[in-house]
Amino acid sequence: MLYASVYILASQRNGTLYTGGTSNLEARIWQHKTDAYPGFSRKYGCKTLVWFEMHDEMLEAISREKQIKEWKRAWKIELIERENPDWRDLFEELLAIPDSSILPEARNLSLQSLGPGFRRDDTVG
Numbered sequence: 001m002l003y004a005s006v007y008i009l010a011s012q013r014n015g016t017l018y019t020g021g022t023s024n025l026e027a028r029i030w031q032h033k034t035d036a037y038p039g040f041s042r043k044y045g046c047k048t049l050v051w052f053e054m055h056d057e058m059l060e061a062i063s064r065e066k067q068i069k070e071w072k073r074a075w076k077i078e079l080i081e082r083e084n085p086d087w088r089d090l091f092e093e094l095l096a097i098p099d100s101s102i103l104p105e106a107r108n109l110s111l112q113s114l115g116p117g118f119r120r121d122d123t124v125g
Helices: 025-033 040-044 058-070 073-083 091-095
Strands: 004-010 017-022 048-055
Touching (some): 017 025, 017 058, 017 073, 025 091, 048 091
């Protein structure tokens, strides 16, 4: 399921910041990380996802993105540091499945243990 998102990328801690919005956060961040398109984030090396926020509606996300883009730099840094004081790259966490979402009996399974030909998008059972 896709959700509307607003995000901030950084070139490094306290470096150049890029604020964006998207309906597919994982894909959009991957595009930034791989320099898929020319533009500001590619030019200034903004590849570290340091903050993001999910919205139910794209219009909400667009409004929030525009709001944040108008903010002073200090306010953006305060927003980042409130939730991510170490400026970690949140991309890996974004892709991780929380343990609470996985049935206890399935936690130790690997795709290899499910047999040849089993793909990630297949269902068990």
